[in-house]
Structures are given as C-alpha cells and as structure tokens.
Amino acid sequence: MRFWVLMKRDVLVSWRKKSNIYQPLVFQLLIVTMFPLGLGAGAQTLQKIAPAVVWILALISTLITLEDIFKDDYEDGSLGLYALSGMPLSLAVLAKAAAHWLTTGVPVILFAPVIAVLLHLPSQSYLILMLSLLIATPIFSLLGTVGSALVMTLKNGGMLLSVLIMPLLAPVLIFGAGAVLETTLGNSATAHLTLLSGCLALSVTLAPLAAAAAIKVNLE
Amino acid sequence: MNKIVKFYHEMGSPPSFYRITAYWLKPLLITSIILMIYGLVDGLFFAPPDYQQGDSYRIMFVHVPAAWMSMFIYGIIGVAGIITFVWRMKVAEAVMMASAPIGALFTALTLLTGMLWGKPMWGTYWDWDARMTSELILLFLYIGVIGIYSAYDDDPRKAARLAALVAIIGLVNLPIIRYSVTWWTSIHQGASISLMGGNTGIKDWSMLRPLLVMALATKFYYMYSMLARARNYLLRTEEQKSWVIKAVNKQSE
Numbered sequence: 001m002r003f004w005v006l007m008k009r010d011v012l013v014s015w016r017k018k019s020n021i022y023q024p025l026v027f028q029l030l031i032v033t034m035f036p037l038g039l040g041a042g043a044q045t046l047q048k049i050a051p052a053v054v055w056i057l058a059l060i061s062t063l064i065t066l067e068d069i070f071k072d073d074y075e076d077g078s079l080g081l082y083a084l085s086g087m088p089l090s091l092a093v094l095a096k097a098a099a100h101w102l103t104t105g106v107p108v109i110l111f112a113p114v115i116a117v118l119l120h121l122p123s124q125s126y127l128i129l130m131l132s133l134l135i136a137t138p139i140f141s142l143l144g145t146v147g148s149a150l151v152m153t154l155k156n157g158g159m160l161l162s163v164l165i166m167p168l169l170a171p172v173l174i175f176g177a178g179a180v181l182e183t184t185l186g187n188s189a190t191a192h193l194t195l196l197s198g199c200l201a202l203s204v205t206l207a208p209l210a211a212a213a214a215i216k217v218n219l220e
Numbered sequence: 221m222n223k224i225v226k227f228y229h230e231m232g233s234p235p236s237f238y239r240i241t242a243y244w245l246k247p248l249l250i251t252s253i254i255l256m257i258y259g260l261v262d263g264l265f266f267a268p269p270d271y272q273q274g275d276s277y278r279i280m281f282v283h284v285p286a287a288w289m290s291m292f293i294y295g296i297i298g299v300a301g302i303i304t305f306v307w308r309m310k311v312a313e314a315v316m317m318a319s320a321p322i323g324a325l326f327t328a329l330t331l332l333t334g335m336l337w338g339k340p341m342w343g344t345y346w347d348w349d350a351r352m353t354s355e356l357i358l359l360f361l362y363i364g365v366i367g368i369y370s371a372y373d374d375d376p377r378k379a380a381r382l383a384a385l386v387a388i389i390g391l392v393n394l395p396i397i398r399y400s401v402t403w404w405t406s407i408h409q410g411a412s413i414s415l416m417g418g419n420t421g422i423k424d425w426s427m428l429r430p431l432l433v434m435a436l437a438t439k440f441y442y443m444y445s446m447l448a449r450a451r452n453y454l455l456r457t458e459e460q461k462s463w464v465i466k467a468v469n470k471q472s473e
Contacts, residue, residue, distance in 0.1 A: 150368060150382055151371070153372075154371055154372075157371070160367050160371055163360065163363060164367070164368065164386060166360065167357045167360040167361055167364070167393075167397065168393050170397055170400065170401065171397055171401075174401065174403070175400065199396070202396075210385065210388075213305075213385055214385055217378060217381045217382055217385065218378075220378065
C-alpha cells in the first residue's frame with residue numbers, strides 16, 4: 001500500500017515539473033543531430049552505428065537524471081521519514097526506482113523509434129529495439145538508485161555517479177545493443193534478450209538492498 | 221586464550237596492529253626485492269626465447285604477475301569491504317583503502333605492459349578484446365572505490381563504509397562483467413598456466429620459474445606496501461588517540 005502511495009507521489013512530482021520529462025528527450029535529439037554533422041557521411045555509416053548510438057543515448061539521457069532521485073528527499077528530510085516509517089527502506093527504494101522508470105524510462109522507450117528513424121535503423125529492428133529498452137531501462141533506474149544513494153549528500157556528485165555506475169552497466173549495453181545489432185544482421189536476438197532479462201532479475205533483487213544500505217550510511 | 225585467537229584479536233585493534241606490523245615491513249620489502257631481482261634476471265637473461273614470439277614475450281614476466289595482482293587485490297578489497305561494512309573494523313578499513321591505490325597501479329601496469337606487448341605481437345597497441353576490456357573496467361572499479369572515498373573527505377569513517385559498499389557491489393558485478401565481455405571474439409592468447417594441467421600453455425620449467433618467482437615477488441611487495449599504507453592510514457584517522465601520540469613521540473625520540 002505505502003509502496004503505491006510513494007510511487008504515485010514521485011510520479012506526480014515529476015509530472016508537475018514537466019522539464020524533468022522532456023529534457024532528456026530534447027538532449028537525445030540534440031546529440032543525435034550532432035552525429036551526422038560530425039560524421040559528414042551518408043546513410044551507410046549511420047546505419048552501421050545506429051544500434052550503438054540509440055542505446056548509448058538512452059543510457060546517457062537516463063544517467064543525467066539519476067543524481068536527483070534522492071537529493072530532494074534527502075534535503076527536505078522526507079528520506080529520513082521513510083527510514084523511520086517502519087516500511088522496509090529497500091521497498092521505498094523500489095518505489096522510487098519504479099517512479100523514476102515511469103517518468104524517464106518509458107519516455108525514452110517511446111522516443112527510441114524517432115531516434116532510430118533519424119539514424120536509418122533497418123525496419124526489422126524496431127520491435128527488438130523497443131523490447132530491449134523495455135527490459136533494460138528498469139535496470140538503469142534500479143542501478144541508478146544505488147548510485148544516487150551513494151552521492152546524495154555531495155554537492156557535485158554527478159561525475160562520480162557516472163564513474164560508479166557506468167562500469168556496472170557495461171553488460172547491459174553489451175546485451176542490449178547486441179540484441180539490436182543481431183536483428184540488423186537478420187539473426188535472432190533471443191539469447192541477448194534472455195541474458196538482459198537475467199540482469200533485470202538480478203538488479204530488481206539486489207539493487208534496492210544496496211541502495212537502502214547506502215542511504216542508511218548516509219543518514220547516520 | 222589460544223595463541224591464534226589472541227593474534228587475531230590483536231591484529232584487529234589499531235594500536236597492536238601498528239606495533240606488530242612494524243617488525244614485518246623490512247623483511248617483506250627485502251624479500252620482495254631479492255625475489256624481484258632474481259625473477260627479472262632469470263626471466264630476461266636465462267629463460268629460453270619463445271619459439272613464436274622470440275624475445276618479446278619476456279614482458280610477460282611483468283605483465284602476468286601484475287595482472288594476477290590486479291585481480292587478487294580487488295578480491296582482498298572486496299573481503300575487507302565486507303568486514304568493514306558488517307563489523308566496522310578499523311583495521312579492515314585501513315587494509316581496504318591501503319590496497320585500492322596499489323591495485324589500481326597494478327591494473328594500470330597490466331594495461332601498459334599489455335599495450336607494449338600488443339604492438340609487436342598483434343600490430344596494435346589497443347584492441348577491444350575481451351580481457352583487455354575487462355581489465356580496463358576493473359581499473360574503473362578501482363577508481364570508483366578511491367573516488368567515493370575521497371569525495372567524503374570530511375568524514376573518513378562514513379567514506380570508508382560507502383567505499384566498502386562500492387567495493388562489494390563491484391565484487392558482485394565483476395563476474396557478470398567478465399562473462400559478458402568475454403562473449404566477444406577474442407584475440408588475446410588463452411591462459412598460459414592452469415592448475416589442472418591443460419594441454420596448452422607453458423611447459424618449460426625454465427620459463428615458468430621466473431614467472432612464479434615474479435608472482436611471489438609482487439605478492440611480497442603488495443604486502444609490504446599495503447601494510448605501510450595501512451599504518452599511515454591508521455595514524456591519520458586516529459590522530460586524536462593517545463596511542464598515536466605515544467607512537468609518534470617514541471619515533472621522534
């Protein structure tokens with residue numbers, strides 16, 4: 001019950017501050033514009049790097065939103081209240097991660113085809129692209145809560161957060177971008193997607209515990 | 221009380237850790253230097269040249285022990301991290317934070333010697349091969365541990381607990397990263413030494429000997445360097461305590 005209340009509150013807070021939702025998308029659009037300008041090449045090169053670019057853009061645009069997951073709650077003291085409320089802190093973390101996914105992950109998934117069109121991704125890859133992002137964006141949010149909890153009391157934690165989180169996301173990128181790449185070559189992406197789902201299962205179970213532990217240390 | 225139990229408890233308390241390890245530093249350093257000189261001379265001058273790689277394989281005597289140490293030390297950091305996080309032992313904190321820079325340097329040394337080896341063998345300094353990539357990611361994990369510790373410089377105990385958490389998360393993820401990265405095609409030669417005695421790899425004892433001696437030398441060097449750093453770490457974090465004041469006064473006499 002409290003899980004839903006907390007999640008709804010967070011979604012509402014993000015929704016009322018619309019810039020939270022559209023800024024990552026504008027950011028993606030801007031960066032994707034830079035690629036053809038920088039490459040100065042035709043459709044061939046773009047098509048080749050499209051799976052990687054779509055994926056890395058999704059990753060980076062999520063990464064820039066992670067720092068704030070716990071920051072406001074820490075500063076106004078509500079995080080301390082969650083810890084005292086008797087609700088397992090890891091469950092509160094899960095609610096925060098779910099809200100973060102709904103407000104940044106889902107828009108990224110829905111926006112991915114637009115980016116893919118701009119990069120001439122072959123049409124047979126769209127479904128797998130969205131499916132792989134559907135599995136992977138929750139992992140971004142979940143691992144993001146861990147990073148965010150580790151740096152929430154720091155003034156400029158953004159850079160450190162990237163250093164902490166990026167290496168952990170390497171497997172997700174390998175499997176996710178790999179799945180899309182396989183489909184562009186006409187192969188099945190099942191193996192990659194299965195492994196990606198395995199990563200998701202691990203993050204759902206372990207990331208909230210790690211984030212809750214970091215919050216407890218930070219609140220001491 | 222049993223002697224081993226007593227020793228264990230003594231090593232857990234900063235003052236007696238500081239007192240006991242004072243006698244270990246010199247022997248460890250001297251052993252490591254002797255082993256290193258022997259290993260390098262044996263490896264560089266007396267080991268036979270490789271039938272394929274000629275003399276350039278000799279960088280292996282630095283590269284492989286450094287690579288072993290880079291992973292071994294991360295394991296130590298992970299275990300010390302668990303102890304730090306669960307039991308909040310100060311000495312474990314010191315061991316963890318003292319090991320991190322040494323491990324990072326061994327990782328950097330592995331990458332550097334690997335690049336120098338790669339140029340004549342593969343014709344390129346860098347290739348996004350599985351083992352190189354996971355070694356690079358290992359370097360990032362080390363940087364993460366050091367980075368979070370130095371970010372919380374106003375509260376070293378909190379910093380150490382958060383660094384421990386980062387180390388544990390890294391330890392859990394390391395196998396996942398390693399396997400995910402391995403599922404690319406790899407040009408790196410397979411492991412040259414296997415405990416179970418595979419069919420490939422080094423069979424010549426005169427080649428193996430310097431390698432094992434160097435591996436031992438780096439272990440001793442690590443123990444020396446880690447203990448020296450851990451002692452300094454304890455002095456720094458406990459500077460208000462009376463045992464530190466006593467120890468410093470005794471040294472300056």
